[in-house]
């Protein structure tokens with residue numbers, strides 16, 4: 001390992017490792033679920049690492065948090081009740097709070113240390129917790145969803161880490177079934193769905209499961225995140241049977257005037273990139289749109 005550099009080595013992306021130059025290690029801890037580290041990078045601001053995997057950097061987190069949130073919420077009229085599974089850093093909460101129609105934001109994060117570390121080292125990300133509509137639950141999202149009455153939510157956002165460690169069950173069929181049950185007819189779900197360059201096999205299985213479970217629409221969109229493996233990440237955008245949802249044409253626009261004045265303007269999302277994000281290269285289209 002190069003001195004003064006952090007390299008992201010994982011069996012989920014064999015033979016490659018993105019590296020960031022380290023100025024200073026700011027935090028290292030072991031929670032009940034994973035190793036947690038924060039370091040000051042030379043060029044991407046502060047970086048949050050869980051079990052050796054980059055979760056977010058101050059410089060490019062906007063691309064992920066804004067897209068995973070606004071792709072679903074801008075596709076339905078007047079979202080009111082939103083559930084976030086994972087997302088303990090608070091970035092998705094910050095983005096949900098831009099939607100004035102939202103009345104209730106529930107979040108279920110399994111690891112309390114992630115919340116505490118985000119509040120201490122990433123205040124511009126954890127600012128999302130300051131919204132009075134937010135209800136934080138520390139626990140397993142699978143168990144949380146079992147206690148949710150059917151048809152409760154307009155939208156569910158699954159901001160998970162990778163299917164290694166605590167997030168593994170968030171990529172499995174029973175979990176998707178519990179999300180479909182928790183959503184109202186025509187409700188929408190947005191999930192972290194890995195990289196078309198690295199994980200076509202995982203995506204193929206997720207798409208097959210979603211097509212069986214979500215009888216509205218099933219779509220895959222993607223964004224660029226320089227510090228994620230292969231420099232990109234995708235999302236499953238699905239809706240339950242009911243009022244049709246056309247994810248590719250945002251009907252509920254969001255702009256810089258939306259939301260609390262305490263959060264910075266949108267850095268990444270806009271309606272054009274919303275539409276563009278569903279355009280796929282042929283090798284991915286062949287697998288995702290044929291399933």
Ligand SMILES: NCCCN[C@H]1CC[C@H](N)CC1
Nearest residue numbers: 054055056087159160161162
């Ligand atoms: N809210 C932080 C984003 C967490 N998302 C994942 C982190 C790990 C990556 N390999 C994939 C995205």
